[in-house]
Amino acid sequence: MAGRIRWSRFALVMGLGVAGMSTFGVAAATGAVPVSFTVSGGMLQASGERFDGKGIAIFGGVVQTKDKAYPAVMAAFDEADVRGICAGAVLEGVPVLGSVGLGIESEGFTARSVVVAIDELRTAATINDVRLGVDAGAASGAGPAGSFGVQAGSASLRDFHLNTRAVTAGTISLSGMKVNALTSKLECK
Amino acid sequence: MTQVQVTQWRRTRPFWAGIFLILAAIALIVPPYATLHIGDWFVSATTVGGFSAVFIGILLLVLAGSLWLRPQYRFPAGVAALMLSLGSLVTTNLGGFVVGTLFGVIGSALALAWTD
Numbered sequence: 001m002a003g004r005i006r007w008s009r010f011a012l013v014m015g016l017g018v019a020g021m022s023t024f025g026v027a028a029a030t031g032a033v034p035v036s037f038t039v040s041g042g043m044l045q046a047s048g049e050r051f052d053g054k055g056i057a058i059f060g061g062v063v064q065t066k067d068k069a070y071p072a073v074m075a076a077f078d079e080a081d082v083r084g085i086c087a088g089a090v091l092e093g094v095p096v097l098g099s100v101g102l103g104i105e106s107e108g109f110t111a112r113s114v115v116v117a118i119d120e121l122r123t124a125a126t127i128n129d130v131r132l133g134v135d136a137g138a139a140s141g142a143g144p145a146g147s148f149g150v151q152a153g154s155a156s157l158r159d160f161h162l163n164t165r166a167v168t169a170g171t172i173s174l175s176g177m178k179v180n181a182l183t184s185k186l187e188c189k
Numbered sequence: 190m191t192q193v194q195v196t197q198w199r200r201t202r203p204f205w206a207g208i209f210l211i212l213a214a215i216a217l218i219v220p221p222y223a224t225l226h227i228g229d230w231f232v233s234a235t236t237v238g239g240f241s242a243v244f245i246g247i248l249l250l251v252l253a254g255s256l257w258l259r260p261q262y263r264f265p266a267g268v269a270a271l272m273l274s275l276g277s278l279v280t281t282n283l284g285g286f287v288v289g290t291l292f293g294v295i296g297s298a299l300a301l302a303w304t305d
Contacts, residue, residue, distance in 0.1 A: 006302045006304055009302040010302035013294075013297065013301045014294065016271075020294075021275065021278060021294065
């Protein structure tokens with residue numbers, strides 16, 4: 001008594017499944033469903049028109065990659081609102097392809113519990129309620145206790161250029177995102 | 190078991206449905222504990238964390254076992270596997286980087302479409 005597969009029914013269920021997947025996928029892409037995301041290791045370059053952050057803690061830190069440790073300025077934000085962002089990274093040593101560029105352009109996004117490991121930052125900034133010399137362990141964001149830290153209520157950056165090795169975000173809500181795979185390096189404005 | 194008996198065993202139950210559910214479970218469980226390394230980069234997209242990955246992954250494994258050992262309950266098992274697979278898309282690493290959800294949906298569809 002061998003069984004068989006009724007392919008018409010298989011197609012029906014697959015159709016339902018794919019419809020469900022795209023519904024959830026769109027919900028995640030538009031930010032209705034929170035997704036947290038981490039990239040680290042190589043150098044990520046980003047530039048944007050505006051960055052507004054609330055609940056800021058800044059402290060010294062280290063980004064640990066597979067075989068190297070890099071010093072970095074860690075900036076933790078409770079809330080961040082970024083507009084007109086363009087980010088690019090080159091992934092070295094990809095199997096088969098060698099190196100691949102990854103470009104992301106977005107109208108903007110809001111994020112909660114963001115930690116950025118800053119390598120270099122060029123911008124015009126307005127920072128409110130600054131307190132220097134706060135114990136990094138006591139500042140909001142999980143800094144190492146006992147080391148120097150800076151705390152600020154809010155900050156606003158215009159036309160920023162950022163080099164970072166690691167970005168972690170608790171929740172990201174994106175609006176209008178475009179991801180490109182490139183064979184050459186992405187040049188953000 | 191001889192070759193003939195193995196073939197006989199495969200043909201009398203939704204064998205491939207079970208295989209796809211097991212692959213889906215692996216795709217869900219592994220990424221939270223082994224992040225994706227591309228060159229010097231590592232990428233991980235965690236949602237509620239490793240917990241839901243293990244939770245959904247183990248349930249999918251149990252359902253795969255159910256399909257093989259009790260083919261007559263394939264309908265409830267298939268529906269449950271479909272719901273879990275779709276749920277994993279938002280709760281578990283985007284459904285194991287979509288692969289887990291996709292295999293889970295294929296496996297469930299094969300289970301529901303199987304007839305003896």
